[in-house]
Amino acid sequence: MKQHTFTIITGASMGIGKAFSFECAAKGMNLLLVALPDAQLEEVKRELESSFSVTVLIFPLDLTQNGGVESLYQFCLDKKLSIQMLINNAGMGAGGRFENIALEKYLQIMDLNNKAMVLMCHYFLPLLQKESHSYILNMSSMEATLPLPYKAVYTGTKNFVYAFSLALREELKKGPVSVTVVCPGPVLTNPDALRRADAHGNRAKWIMASSEQVAKSGLEGLLQGKAVIVPGRVNQVLVRMMKLMPTSLKMNLLERLFRVYSTH
Template sequence: MNKYILITGASSGIGYEMAQLLAAQKFNLILVARSLRILQKMQLELSAQFNIEVKYFQVDLSDLEATQELYNIIKVQELQVSHLVNNAGFGDYGSFLDTSLEKELNMISLNISSLMMLTKLFAQDMAARKSGRIMNVASLLSFIPFPYYSVYSASKAFVLAFSETIAAELEDSGVVVTTLCPGTVETPFHTPEMRKTNAMSSNKPVPAKDVAEAGVKLLLHGKGKKVVGFNNWFISNLPRVTPSAIMMKIKKNLASPKS
């Protein structure tokens, strides 16, 4: 049975760049995203260029029934997922009183529920084989939740806490769970409003490929969590030495539009 690396959110940003890097290393891939056109293009290009098997599934993972169906189809097709990258997710920016409740509920479904669901389903299979690796993509905001990113920050704090705890549970099972924590990345994630904040002026987005390179290393060989970039590592540790009230004022200023 051929082995595959499954990447969610594979059609853009970190997921897209990870697919390119892993294909170059001759790993077979299962690509999951909502954009059918991009998935089809990636399959044709990667399979031809690197002589690997590339499967794709067009799925909206904020729909939990569709998430379960994705797993069911992979099982029926007898595709063995040796590595899972839970990268799909999205965020929103704005005052909590003004942002869309429907959008935030979908965000929770995608960033939290779907990620947890895929982790559980594939981790059970991996544990039965005593082999497998799962990498969940969290965020710098897992450590320093920002005002105006309230639900997104909370969702990524969940990803980090969830990943670290199950990594400990699975320590002797043959299944390794890691967490990638990027800072600001140059992807379509960022809205024009986000780009006008003090935070994005002071901490410029890094190329998605740079984060993907760190992600590939963590997925294949790493353990624990990885904060990408020294500057982001330093920022993630500020709450340890800064009083919480002062820290929140700093974060609110950073998350506010440039004056």
């Protein structure tokens, strides 16, 4: 990576996004970190700058706000930043019976997981195309290929991220921008992830990863130009096995396994 270029990471104040920030800083990348306006982003900047010799800029922003992504893009133009890597990590979900969750929540999830990601790619692609090699990482989930009952909207948005990323990658394959999609299994990051892991008891331990593991394998795969990354051997085998299963059988099994979410 060139020293004067920047990596943008969304959702960088905690969880997987924060772990990506540390992985990237350890590789000497300058960072532009984005998350909701609160004190955590400042704290991450302090931690990074005390551990690594890189420049860390922060841009507190609600990515779902009208004009939000545009203001981030304008900030980069004003500062004349070269962008070599875009990590679209920010995302949210909700579990429970479809009809029990407020429509407002679903619209928020779709705005963040899909609309904001498309806006980010659309605004920043011209800047990425100015570099000789550049990268887009979009954060999906294992659920993109294993549609989860009781998380129908979240699963749908992650399937969108997956399909969008593979299609965009093909469109861009003759140019300098490499697109990668990451599909982690469960990661203990936020209270919702903790509740879901608890509900599954010991079974969840086999497919659980830490934020650091996801960020490490995500960044390695991204720099190698991989199309799809499923962190963790057990998860890779699971995804392959489930692809071979007839859809009705697979969905029936998934409904039984994830029925515990129906009361969340």
